[in-house]
Each structure stands twice: as structure tokens, then as C-alpha cells.
Amino acid sequence: MSHSVPQAPGLRRLPFGVPAVIPGRTLSFGLTLFWVTALVVLPLTALATKPFGRGFKVMLHALGDARALHALALSFGCALGAASLCTLLGLLLAWVLERVRPPGWRLLDALVDIPFALPTAVAGITLTSLYAPTGWIGAPLDRLGIKVAFTPLGITLALVFVGLPFVVRTVLPVLRELPRELEEAAETLGARPGQIARRVLLPALAPALATGFGLAFARGVGEYGSVIFIAGNRPMVSEIAPLLIVIRLQEFNYAGASAIGLVMLLAAALCLLAITALRRRLPASLGVRLGGAA
Amino acid sequence: MGVDLRNISCLFGRTPAVRDISLRVSNGEFLALVGPSGAGKTTLLRIIAGLEPNYTGQLSIGARDVTRVPARERNIGFVFQNYALFRHMTVAENVAFGLRVRPRKRRPARAAIAARVSELLELVQVGPLAQRYPTQLSGGQRQRVALARALATEPELLLLDEPFGALDPLVRKEIRTWLRRLHERLGLTSILVTHDQSEALEVADRIAVLRDGSLEQVDTPDALEDRPSSLFVHQFLGETVGFDASAGTDGAILSLNGPWNGTPARFPEPATAPGPGPGRRHLSLRPWEIGLEPTDAQGAARVTGMGRAGPFLRYAVRAPDGSHAVEVLRPSSLPPLPEDGGCALDLRLARVFAQPGADDTGA
Ligand SMILES: Nc1ncnc2c1ncn2[C@@H]1O[C@H](COP(=O)(O)OP(=O)(O)OP(=O)(O)O)[C@@H](O)[C@H]1O
Ligand SMILES: [Mg+2]
Numbered sequence: 001m002s003h004s005v006p007q008a009p010g011l012r013r014l015p016f017g018v019p020a021v022i023p024g025r026t027l028s029f030g031l032t033l034f035w036v037t038a039l040v041v042l043p044l045t046a047l048a049t050k051p052f053g054r055g056f057k058v059m060l061h062a063l064g065d066a067r068a069l070h071a072l073a074l075s076f077g078c079a080l081g082a083a084s085l086c087t088l089l090g091l092l093l094a095w096v097l098e099r100v101r102p103p104g105w106r107l108l109d110a111l112v113d114i115p116f117a118l119p120t121a122v123a124g125i126t127l128t129s130l131y132a133p134t135g136w137i138g139a140p141l142d143r144l145g146i147k148v149a150f151t152p153l154g155i156t157l158a159l160v161f162v163g164l165p166f167v168v169r170t171v172l173p174v175l176r177e178l179p180r181e182l183e184e185a186a187e188t189l190g191a192r193p194g195q196i197a198r199r200v201l202l203p204a205l206a207p208a209l210a211t212g213f214g215l216a217f218a219r220g221v222g223e224y225g226s227v228i229f230i231a232g233n234r235p236m237v238s239e240i241a242p243l244l245i246v247i248r249l250q251e252f253n254y255a256g257a258s259a260i261g262l263v264m265l266l267a268a269a270l271c272l273l274a275i276t277a278l279r280r281r282l283p284a285s286l287g288v289r290l291g292g293a294a
Numbered sequence: 295m296g297v298d299l300r301n302i303s304c305l306f307g308r309t310p311a312v313r314d315i316s317l318r319v320s321n322g323e324f325l326a327l328v329g330p331s332g333a334g335k336t337t338l339l340r341i342i343a344g345l346e347p348n349y350t351g352q353l354s355i356g357a358r359d360v361t362r363v364p365a366r367e368r369n370i371g372f373v374f375q376n377y378a379l380f381r382h383m384t385v386a387e388n389v390a391f392g393l394r395v396r397p398r399k400r401r402p403a404r405a406a407i408a409a410r411v412s413e414l415l416e417l418v419q420v421g422p423l424a425q426r427y428p429t430q431l432s433g434g435q436r437q438r439v440a441l442a443r444a445l446a447t448e449p450e451l452l453l454l455d456e457p458f459g460a461l462d463p464l465v466r467k468e469i470r471t472w473l474r475r476l477h478e479r480l481g482l483t484s485i486l487v488t489h490d491q492s493e494a495l496e497v498a499d500r501i502a503v504l505r506d507g508s509l510e511q512v513d514t515p516d517a518l519e520d521r522p523s524s525l526f527v528h529q530f531l532g533e534t535v536g537f538d539a540s541a542g543t544d545g546a547i548l549s550l551n552g553p554w555n556g557t558p559a560r561f562p563e564p565a566t567a568p569g570p571g572p573g574r575r576h577l578s579l580r581p582w583e584i585g586l587e588p589t590d591a592q593g594a595a596r597v598t599g600m601g602r603a604g605p606f607l608r609y610a611v612r613a614p615d616g617s618h619a620v621e622v623l624r625p626s627s628l629p630p631l632p633e634d635g636g637c638a639l640d641l642r643l644a645r646v647f648a649q650p651g652a653d654d655t656g657a
């Protein structure tokens with residue numbers, strides 16, 4: 001499909017400086033700017049300048065380290081895999097919760113949020129004991145020759161656990177608000193269930209799925225607590241970047257730590273920007289951006 | 295294609311939404327489905343479309359029994375009240391949807407689909423908007439696109455659920471006459487749900503009046519107006535003025551009851567009475583069907599107020615004891631009645647109904 005993206009008429013937004021219905025526009029803008037600066041921009045600037053404090057060379061040296069590179073690749077790779085899995089599973093789960101509604105779906109609905117509420121260390125320890133070669137699930141898998149704990153597979157598993165609610169909670173409300181008539185219209189037009197899912201529902205859910213993916217991914221890249229137990233933390237095998245940062249800090253190697261941090265920051269920012277850009281290009285977002293209900 | 299409903303009922307939980315409806319719509323007919331809110335119009339339409347699987351009875355479209363056939367195999371076009379356009383698709387993609395989802399064997403070639411889409415968009419007069427998204431259209435344009443999408447698969451039965459509900463009166467009037475012409479041009483069979491009686495009267499060949507899930511009456515607009523089967527139908531289709539009256543042994547109306555008792559009046563011939571024999575009756579008329587004749591007779595009704603109403607003069611007519619008043623419309627071409635003068639009522643155009651709950655022993 002090669003439709004040209006229509007120009008947004010921008011009906012919804014007042015030009016800056018035009019008095020809005022809601023008062024205190026200047027005040028609210030000022031406060032927002034203040035918080036964003038104090039809480040986001042300044043720390044990020046500090047993080048970005050820190051590695052250069054002792055010169056560009058030290059910084060490059062820190063990144064040239066094979067152990068650091070491996071940790072970064074591992075973190076991003078596992079987060080990517082986990083976010084993809086979360087997107088699939090989350091879509092399925094949201095579907096079941098909204099459309100299938102099996103007995104006990106309310107309980108299931110509440111359980112989805114557990115990873116939000118549980119201290120991540122508890123989750124990590126639980127997962128480790130389950131999937132360790134001696135654990136309930138780990139033991140049978142071990143006999144099949146599949147090792148989960150202390151491998152990248154285990155890391156991905158932990159990241160799926162913490163990332164899943166992000167996808168479910170972004171997709172579910174959108175699915176709930178989708179008018180039933182859309183599916184019915186497709187049905188009267190002769191579409192089979194698979195075609196309705198693929199051509200009507202998925203495109204309508206795509207922006208929410210992209211957001212959920214982005215959130216799960218961002219969380220996965222930075223996740224620490226739930227991962228370090230199951231990861232086993234063997235350098236060059238299952239050592240994640242956030243852990244390496246902690247290790248570098250304990251070695252008083254601030255430049256090394258913040259160099260890894262900076263790379264993570266840039267990569268994560270790039271990923272999120274890419275997802276936002278992609279989202280805006282999705283046909284389903286066009287309707288939203290152009291305002292009004294179809 | 296014709297539709298044949300036989301003993302269709304539908305329950306939601308314990309409450310019946312549609313009760314034992316039997317109805318035939320012949321090929322090429324335009325049927326309007328009217329009734330108060332909650333009467334079951336949408337439910338009946340969804341049953342015909344196959345979107346409401348839990349019903350009892352039998353349903354045929356054309357010669358085919360479709361009672362257990364799913365919606366996607368019924369080959370109907372359905373236009374939803376809220377349009378239900380796919381908003382991630384352009385107008386052209388929306389219209390093409392029904393053709394693109396066909397199994398490969400029956401799917402037209404790409405170029406054929408494109409040609410059909412532009413033909414349809416021309417037909418509904420939104421040709422230049424093909425590349426827009428639904429949110430960039432006005433309500434009337436969305437309505438037309440929804441119609442084009444429903445027509446793309448060449449359905450022989452078109453179902454429309456209050457399709458003009460969200461449009462302003464002028465656009466409504468324009469689009470419904472246009473829809474009627476389209477119906478004839480394409481040789482469709484159409485069923486239109488509406489809560490606007492004037493719309494139904496104007497556009498439909500026959501009107502089915504629903505009440506509480508039951509079919510009250512199905513007839514042509516003229517027959518519904520002239521011979522409503524119940525007071526409900528007459529009242530539902532327009533403004534009415536009612537009088538209680540008594541009938542004699544031959545069924546002829548003798549006098550008005552209540553505050554209008556003794557008012558000089560002319561009554562319809564006994565032939566229109568609901569049944570022979572004495573008893574209480576209810577006379578129902580449109581406000582412009584009541585004739586007023588100036589008189590000095592005792593107990594005459596009194597004209598107490600007057601105003602213009604389009605081509606009519608609107609009179610307030612009071613019962614002799616002043617306790618009750620009705621509004622009567624009289625063509626302004628007739629000589630005006632003197633204010634506060636007496637007048638006799640000409641009720642010969644009244645529809646006569648047995649009075650609900652009245653015993654037949656007379657008043
Ligand atoms: N899905 C449902 N579950 C339970 N009850 C329903 C459902 N759909 C409709 N009903 C009930 O069935 C009855 C008929 O509803 P229906 O929507 O057919 O009315 P309608 O004639 O279309 O009314 P309106 O003019 O307001 O659209 C109503 O009493 C309604 O409350
Ligand atoms: Mg309805």
C-alpha cells in the first residue's frame with residue numbers, strides 16, 4: 001500500500017499563545033517545563049557529559065572493552081526478544097480477557113498486574129527457583145537438554161514476565177473501545193474470522209501494540225532486579241549491561257559505568273523515537289491524529 | 295430478493311425483544327420498519343442480517359432458507375447507524391473491502407476492483423474523496439461511503455439501521471429521496487429502520503409498525519393513514535386529536551362523551567366503525583381533518599385562540615364547559631372564524647376505534 005499521508009488539519013490544537021478554555025495555560029506550561037528540566041533533561045545531560053569528563057579516549061576505551069560490548073548486546077537482544085514475545089502474548093491475553101472471557105477472567109485480569117506490584121527481586125528469585133536445573137519446571141526441561149536459568153533464555157523469560165503487563169494494559173482499553181459494529185460490518189461484507197482479525201482488528205490495534213512493545217522493550221533494557229538472579233551473571237555469557245554498570249561503579253570506574261549508561265540511553269532513545277515515528281505512520285493513527293470519531 | 299420471516303422470536307435473557315413476527319417483503323420492495331424506541335427494530339434487522347444468532351423461527355431470503363446461515367454467507371448489505379467505517383482504510387479501501395476478502399476463485403482482478411470502487415463512489419457522489427480517511431469526511435459523506443461499501447458486493451437485500459439519524463434535516467431529506475431513486479435504479483430490496491415517521495411515509499412502499507417486539511400493522515403509507523388497525527398506529531404516525539364517543543345499536547356514532555357531551559358534531563358513517571353494536575368508541579383525527587362550522591346552537595364548542603401555522607390557521611377549540619381544549623388546523627384560504635364564536639365539529643374523517651378497556655353495554 002502506498003497511500004500518501006494526508007496533512008493533519010490540526011483542528012484540535014490552538015496556536016500557542018491563544019487563550020484556551022482551561023485557564024492557567026502559561027502556569028501549566030511553565031511547571032511542565034520545570035519538571036521536565038529538573039527530572040529528565042538535567043540528569044540526562046549529566047549522564048551524557050560524565051564519560052567525557054576524563055577525556056574522549058577513556059570513554060572510547062571503556063566501550064572498546066569486549067565485556068561491555070557483550071553485556072550491551074545481551075541486554076538489547078534479550079529486551080528485543082522479550083518485547084516481541086510480550087507483544088504476541090499480550091495481544092492474546094488482552095483478546096481472551098476482552099472477547100473470550102472464560103470463567104475466572106476477572107481473577108486473570110487482576111493477575112496480569114502482579115509484575116507491576118511485586119518487588120522485582122522477589123520475581124527474580126521465584127523465577128530462578130522455578131527454572132533452576134533443580135526447580136519444578138527447570139528439572140524436566142533440563143532432562144530435555146534445555147537450560148533456562150543462568151542463560152540468555154532465562155533473562156528473556158524474566159523480561160517477558162515484567163514486560164507483559166505493559167502490552168496488556170495498553171492494548172486492552174483500545175480493544176474494549178473498538179466498536180463491535182466494525183467486526184459486524186466486516187462480517188456482513190463476507191469476511192471470515194481470520195480476515196476480520198487480520199484486516200480490521202490488527203490494524204486498529206497496531207498503534208497500541210507498538211506502544212506496548214516500546215514500553216516492554218524500554219523496561220527490558222533497563223531491568224535489573226528480576227534479571228540478576230536468573231541470569232547467573234557470567235561475564236561474556238549472561239551478564240547484562242545494568243549489572244555491569246553496578247560492577248564498574250563498585251570498581252570506582254565512573255567513566256566506564258557512565259559510558260555504558262550513555263550507550264544504553266542513546267540506543268533506548270533511538271528505539272523509542274523509531275517506534276513513535278512508526279506509530280504515527282500507521283494508518284490507524286491517522287484517524288486519531290486527524291481528530292473526530294469515524 | 296424477497297425476504298420471508300415466519301414466526302421469528304428473539305429473547306434477551308428473559309425479555310422478549312421480538313415476538314412471533316411473520317412478514318413477507320417482496321422482491322424490489324422498499325419496506326420501512328418503524329416503532330417507538332426499544333420496539334425491537336434493530337433486533338429484527340440484525341436477525342435478518344444474521345448478526346443475532348439466537349432467534350427462533352424461519353427466515354428465507356429469496357428462495358433460500360437462511361435460518362442457520364451465518365451473516366457472511368447471506369449476501370446482504372448492512373448500513374449501520376454509526377457508519378462503522380474502517381478508519382485505518384481510505385474511502386476507496388473501505389469500499390473495496392467486501393471484494394478483497396472474497397476467496398481467490400471469486401475475487402475480481404485488482405483492476406476490476408478499482409473500477410468497481412470508482413464506479414460506486416461516483417454513484418454515491420463522493421468520487422473525489424477516494425483517497426481520504428473516514429475522519430476527514432462530513433457526516434453525510436460518511437453515510438454515502440458506508441452505503442457504497444454495502445453495495446460493493448452487489449447484495450440483493452439492503453438493510454439500513456437509522457442511516458440518517460445523525461444528519462441534519464435538510465441533508466436527510468435530500469439523501470432519502472436520493473436513496474429511493476438508487477433503490478429503484480439498482481433493483482434492490484431494501485428494509486429501512488427509522489424513528490422518523492415522515493421519512494417512512496415518504497420513502498417506503500410499505501411500512502411495518504412494531505410495538506413491544508410485536509408487529510402491529512404492515513401496510514402501504516396510504517392504507518396505514520386511512521385504515522390504521524389500532525389507535526397506537528394512528529397516533530404513532532402523526533399528531534392526533536382524540537374524542538371519546540358512544541355508538542348506537544347499529545354501530546353509528548351518536549354523541550361525544552365527557553366534556554364534549556352535547557356539542558353539535560357530524561360523525562363518520564357506520565361502515566368505518568370497528569364492529570357493529572353499541573358501546574364506547576374513540577375517534578381519532580389529524581388536526582387538519584377536523585372541520586369547524588360557525589353556529590349559534592346551544593352547547594357549541596368555542597374558538598378561543600388562533601395563530602398561523604404554515605399554510606394553516608391554528609385554532610384552539612374549547613369544550614362548552616371550558617374544561618378541555620383541542621388544537622385544530624384549518625386552511626388559511628377558508629374564511630377565518632370569529633374569535634370566541636361558537637362552532638360545530640365536523641368529525642366525518644375520524645378513524646373509529648373500540649375504546650380500550652370499555653365494556654360493550656354503552657356509556
Ligand atoms: N444485546 C442485548 N442484550 C439485552 N437486551 C437487548 C440487547 N439488545 C437489545 N436489547 C433489548 O431488546 C429490546 C429491543 O431493542 P432494539 O435495539 O431492537 O430496539 P429498537 O427498536 O432498535 O430501539 P431504538 O429505536 O431505540 O433503536 C430493548 O428492550 C432492548 O433493551
Ligand atoms: Mg435501534
